[in-house]
Structure formats: structure tokens, C-alpha cells
Amino acid sequence: MWRHKVLVVATSKHTRGGITSVVKAHEKGEQWVSFGCKWIETSIDKTNLIKIWYLVKGLAQYCFYLPRCRIVHIHLSEPVSALRKVLFFILAKLFRKKTIIHFHSFSSETTVNGKHSGVYKYLFSNADCVIVLSDSWKKIVNEKFNLGNRVRVIYNPCIANVSAKIYSKKKQILYAGTLNQRKGYADLIKAFALIAKSYPTWKVVFAGNGEIDKATEISERLNVSNQIEFLGWINGDDKDRVFKESTIFCLPSYAEGFPMAVLDAWAYGLPVITTPVGGIPDIAINGENVLLFDAGDIEMLSKQISRLIDDEELMNSIVLESKRLSDTTFNIKTINAEIGDVYKELED
Numbered sequence: 001m002w003r004h005k006v007l008v009v010a011t012s013k014h015t016r017g018g019i020t021s022v023v024k025a026h027e028k029g030e031q032w033v034s035f036g037c038k039w040i041e042t043s044i045d046k047t048n049l050i051k052i053w054y055l056v057k058g059l060a061q062y063c064f065y066l067p068r069c070r071i072v073h074i075h076l077s078e079p080v081s082a083l084r085k086v087l088f089f090i091l092a093k094l095f096r097k098k099t100i101i102h103f104h105s106f107s108s109e110t111t112v113n114g115k116h117s118g119v120y121k122y123l124f125s126n127a128d129c130v131i132v133l134s135d136s137w138k139k140i141v142n143e144k145f146n147l148g149n150r151v152r153v154i155y156n157p158c159i160a161n162v163s164a165k166i167y168s169k170k171k172q173i174l175y176a177g178t179l180n181q182r183k184g185y186a187d188l189i190k191a192f193a194l195i196a197k198s199y200p201t202w203k204v205v206f207a208g209n210g211e212i213d214k215a216t217e218i219s220e221r222l223n224v225s226n227q228i229e230f231l232g233w234i235n236g237d238d239k240d241r242v243f244k245e246s247t248i249f250c251l252p253s254y255a256e257g258f259p260m261a262v263l264d265a266w267a268y269g270l271p272v273i274t275t276p277v278g279g280i281p282d283i284a285i286n287g288e289n290v291l292l293f294d295a296g297d298i299e300m301l302s303k304q305i306s307r308l309i310d311d312e313e314l315m316n317s318i319v320l321e322s323k324r325l326s327d328t329t330f331n332i333k334t335i336n337a338e339i340g341d342v343y344k345e346l347e348d
Helices: 017-027 030-035 046-069 078-094 118-124 133-146 186-197 212-221 235-245 260-267 298-310 312-326 332-347
Strands: 008-009 038-041 072-074 100-104 129-134 151-153 172-174 203-207 229-230 248-249 270-276
Touching: 008 017, 008 030, 017 030, 017 072, 017 078, 030 078, 038 046, 046 078, 046 235, 072 078, 072 332, 078 118, 100 118, 100 332, 118 133, 118 298, 129 133, 129 332, 133 298, 172 186, 172 235, 172 260, 186 203, 186 212, 186 298, 203 235, 212 229, 212 260, 248 260, 248 298, 260 270, 270 298, 298 312
Parallel strands: 008 038, 008 072, 072 100, 100 129, 129 151, 172 203, 172 248, 203 229, 248 270
Antiparallel strands: none
């Protein structure tokens, strides 16, 4: 009767993005098998018609399995995601199921402190457990909703599929993720333009979709287009190759939950230059395991890039710390065990 003890409500397996990547990581854990987890797909990054079809199909599937499960684990982030999950949550409460809200937001201003804060208040206040991605997010959620010990911090895991293939290192700085204003891609181009002439054999590689045309225009205007490369969205062997060929990873974000791209970089042993946003401050020790700069501080970013290029000893020490973080704090087995512990507590 209890073959599927846990229904995991999240985006489609075929959707690009952090939530899908995290759930795929959870899917590899022992807890997924022992609790007979069932992934209910509710959305996909396709046309509106296909999105509606996924939602209807997911809801029908959910209603079929709901009476026979014990726990409902709902992944959500921004308001559209939260609003889409309200009906699933209401049905879970009507059937007296234990509920987990797994919160992946990158911005408190658009979620718990935004115009849809009432939606989050309802979901968080009535959930049996709320999982957030960092201590800083736990503080934000508790200051807003006073949930106490019902808020648990569970980090996203390092999930990069690092192959045994060997590639030669290149003098390239890697950016991986969607090219949009929140991710700060333009700041990286502008910062590199300040130092490009000093490092003529170095280049910046952008792996991701989004505002590629705009980014190309910026690089041409700043006369660094010959040192900038845009790959578009990559995965599989191409992703493995690009991460291994790169020497430095940079993510100049203005807002994050806990960026999966940084976790990928750590899994590949890349030294990271990033901003103290989201869950990064929980872990970051500037000059030891990362190099930090304030979001939007283009001059400091250029200095941090130069510092890492010029100081081989610093680079090597940060590389070692990157690998340590991947193998310990963000190890996929550790994270999955923590998810399993939450399931056990709710089942008791």
C-alpha cells in the first residue's frame, strides 16, 4: 500500500534550472528508494499550452497517488512557482499528509517580503517542515514568519557529473548560467575589459542562454570581443569539457539561493570569484576558499581576477579548498542523508 511514501512535487525532469538539478540529485539517494519517492512534474519551460498540459497532467497524477502516500515534498521558488503549488498543498492538507516546503528562492524582495508574501505565509505556516538553502535564508524566513525549529537548512549538493576524461587547461575564465541582469554577466565583461590588455592570452567563456546578443554588443563596444566567447546552453560531455578546460570560475550575481553553478565549479576544483549573496556568506572565507567582491563593484572584480591570475600559490590553495567543500559539506551523499532524516522524522 505504501509503495510511494513520498510525493515530490517539482518542475519537469526536462526543465533547465536549479530545482530540476537538485531533485535529480535527490533521485540518486538511498532515501529516494527506501521511501519510494514519486516525482510529480508540474511545469516545463516550453510554450504556454505545453505548460498548461504539464500542470493538468501533474495534478491528475498527484490526485491518483495522494491518498496512498504519507509525505508531500513540494519544491518552489518565485511567486509563479509558489502560486502553482498552492492547490497541491491544499489537497495534501485535506488528506492529512505531512508536508515539506523546499524553498529555492533567490530574492526575499519578490517572495517573502513581496506582494505575494501572503501566499508564502500560508504555505510556510502550515507546512510541517520548511527547508531553506542557507542560514541566511533561515534567518529571513524566521524573522518574517516566526517558524522556529520547523525551518531546516539543507544545502544544495555538488552534482556535477565529472567524467574520467582529461582535457588540457586553457587560460579562460568561465561563467555558467543564464545571461540575465540578476546574474551580472555584463559586470564580468566590463571588469575583464579593464584588464584585458594586460592578459592578451586570456579569455572569458560564457556557457548559458539568455541575453547573448546584448552581451555580444557590450563586448564589441568595449573592444574585447576577440577575448569573449559565447557557447550557449551546454550539458553532458560539452559541459564536462568546458569546466575542465577552464582555470577560473566567476559568477557576479546580485541575488541567489545557493548557486548550482558555484557548486559545479567546486566539483571540478575550480577557484571561484563571486559575490556574498544568498547562501554564499555561510561558507565563503575571502582569500581562502573563494575570492569575493560586492555585486556591481566592477573595479574590485577586475582586481580579484588579476589577483588570481597573478598568484599561482593563491590559486592552488583555493583549488584545494574547492575540492574539500565538494567532498564534505556539499557531498551528494551527505545532503541526501539529511533529506532522508527529514522523511524519517515526519514519518514517526
